[in-house]
Amino acid sequence: MQLQSIREALVYYGKKMEEDGLIIGTGGNLSAKDEETGLIAITPSGVPYDTLTPEEIVLVNEKGAVLEGGKPSSELSLHLTLYKEREDFSAIVHTHSTYCTTLSALGEPIRAVHYLIGNAGVHEVPCVPYVTFGTDALADACAHAIGQSKAALLGNHGLICGENSLKEAYHLALSMEFVAEIQWRAMSAGAPKLIRKEQMDDALIRFESYGQ
Numbered sequence: 001m002q003l004q005s006i007r008e009a010l011v012y013y014g015k016k017m018e019e020d021g022l023i024i025g026t027g028g029n030l031s032a033k034d035e036e037t038g039l040i041a042i043t044p045s046g047v048p049y050d051t052l053t054p055e056e057i058v059l060v061n062e063k064g065a066v067l068e069g070g071k072p073s074s075e076l077s078l079h080l081t082l083y084k085e086r087e088d089f090s091a092i093v094h095t096h097s098t099y100c101t102t103l104s105a106l107g108e109p110i111r112a113v114h115y116l117i118g119n120a121g122v123h124e125v126p127c128v129p130y131v132t133f134g135t136d137a138l139a140d141a142c143a144h145a146i147g148q149s150k151a152a153l154l155g156n157h158g159l160i161c162g163e164n165s166l167k168e169a170y171h172l173a174l175s176m177e178f179v180a181e182i183q184w185r186a187m188s189a190g191a192p193k194l195i196r197k198e199q200m201d202d203a204l205i206r207f208e209s210y211g212q
């Protein structure tokens, strides 16, 4: 069995995704790319996270051919297309988290209601119009809409985000859910006051130098 540590990390963050309330049941999925071999490890289709084991993680090549394991996540095409489009992505997290999905049902992008939107590297996280789940058409629409953003909302569906590690991608999913919740609450109470573009530019410069 190849890529043991990546398999274990996917199981860890899959369970965490459920504990943190980012998914319900088997909705949502995760993947990570092994930089050395170019292989992609992805969660299986329809297996609940609470019983998921590293052996059940599916290994595919960049074309989606299964090398180890059973049936991959129904959104395999979405993951593969984003890895192809975005060389900066080494891990992808897809959730149906409540507030991101709420905004996606309104066809609303995530806006600069809080500076933490800067984690996605942009002023506004786009919302892809609704396309049937699990299709190449959804993957293409997402790849087209995401631009330079590290995250996108999928209309009437949920959130997808990518980063250079699974840990970073997971934290991005959490912070997008936080900003989406603030936006929804602010929209419920009135008209949110947005951070201006030049103020977000300043915040983005700080994001680049923040951390280690």
Ligand SMILES: [Zn+2]
Residues within 6 Å of the ligand: 027, 028, 075, 094, 095, 096, 133, 157, 158
């Ligand atoms: Zn989904």
